[in-house]
Amino acid sequence: MQKASDVLRVEGLAKRFESGGGIDAVSISVAPGSITGFIGINGAGKSTTLRCILGLITPDAGRISLFGATATAQARRRIGFLPEERGLFPRDRARDAIAFHARLKGLSQRSAYASADCLLERIGLGSRLRDRIGDLSKGNAQRVQILCALAHAPDLLLLDEPFSGLDPVAQSEVVSLFAEFRAGGGAILFSTHAMAAAQNLCDRVVILANGRTVFEGELAEAAAASPHGAVVVTSDEAGLLTAALAVGGEARPMSSAIGEATRWRVLLPPSVTHPVLMRALAEHAVPIIAFEPIKADLESAFWQLAAPAKERQAA
Ligand SMILES: Nc1ncnc2c1ncn2[C@@H]1O[C@H](COP(=O)(O)OP(=O)(O)OP(=O)(O)O)[C@@H](O)[C@H]1O
Structure with a gap:
């Protein structure tokens, strides 16, 4: 639901490229x-x-x-942005790169360097602040890039895939950095394919499919959209379809075949339990490589709300 106090509000956004790609209703x-x-x-x-x-x-x-009024260049200075294409110069030193971004957003040289040093210390890179970006690991370079977005103390962070290239330790540090930013009143919108990170971190989710918002709401509401059923991996497509139908369910492929086998989502009526489906599969002699009940979480909701087009492609 949109509120007058929203820091960001996007309505009916559309952009079509000559390539045919783009967005229609975000x-x-x-x-x-x-x-x-x-x-x-x-x-x-x-x-x-x-x-x-x-x-x-x-x-x-x-x-x-932005911040309650039509977006202007002035309002956009209050945004910190992490682009999808990471663009730091390998020869730049970590603290110089961060301070440079802060200077671009209007901080004095002194404040920009103070901010850079404080952020590097905060993320455990205090001893590396004079290292060149090219000498840092990919994960550390990525952390420095995130700090560039934070350096001018923005009110809103827009982050395009902030977790890509980060190992689990670095991911968890970045998650705490973001949680700290939120606790200080900041707002974050981040794109991701990392469902577990989103599940741990988000208050709300926006799910996009084919250039349209198909869901916007609290994380718990999204999870509640998860269907009842199971993910089944099998090589017997005909048997699986027959068994699913026999218990009143519906099976959809989640991916193309892995070797001989395919991963299926079997959606069941609420009254049909998982053992009932397993029994039907056994009665039809369907070889089961894996069977996992669908969890009520963001990933399941995502498959339910956004994947029909993808499933059609896989079918
Ligand atoms: N500059 C551009 N010129 C032409 N087509 C574009 C351009 N930018 C994006 N597109 C097309 O618009 C569509 C949406 O692309 P976009 O990069 O916004 O998707 P995305 O959700 O960010 O994808 P990913 O998760 O792969 O980064 C795609 O079909 C893409 O090919």
Whole structure:
């Protein structure tokens, strides 16, 4: 639900490229002191949306409000942005790169360096602040890039895939950094394919499919959209379809075949339990490589809300 106090509000955003790709109807609202996950398969339109919000691309239609008013260049200075294409110069030193980004957003040289040093210390890179970006590991370079977005103490962070390239330790450090930013009243909108990170971090999620918002709401509401059923891996397509139908269910492929086998989502009526499905599979002599009940979490909800197009491709 959109509120007058939202730091970001996007309504009916559309942009079509000559290539035919683009977005058609994106809506997002981000409240102060909240973290929103922006989720969609490759090509769904996440980066295009973020670029429109930042004013890097002019949309064909739609409204973008920042901090309660139509987005202006002035308001966009209050945003910290992590682009999908990481763009730091390998020869730059970590603290210089961060301070440079802070200077671009109007901080004095002294404040910019103070901010850079404090952030590097905070993320455990205090001893590496004079290292060149090219001498850092990929994960540390990525952390420095995230700090560039944070350096001018923005009110809103827009992050395109902040977890890509980070190992689990670095991911967890970045998660705490974001949680700290939120606790200080900052708001974050981040795109990701990392469902577990989104599940741990988000207050709200926006799910995008084929350039359209198909779900926007609290994380718990999204999880409640998870269907009842099981993920089954088998090589016997005909047997699986027959067994699913026999118990009143419906089977959809989740991927193309892995060797001989395919991963299926079997959706069941609420009254049909998992053992009933297992029995039906056994009665039809379906070889089962894996059987896992569908969990009520973000990933299951994502498959339910955003994947029909993908499933059709796989079918
Ligand atoms: N500059 C551009 N010129 C032409 N087509 C573009 C351009 N930018 C994006 N597209 C197309 O628009 C669609 C949405 O792309 P976008 O990069 O926004 O998706 P995404 O959700 O960020 O994907 P990913 O998760 O792979 O980063 C795609 O079909 C893409 O090919």
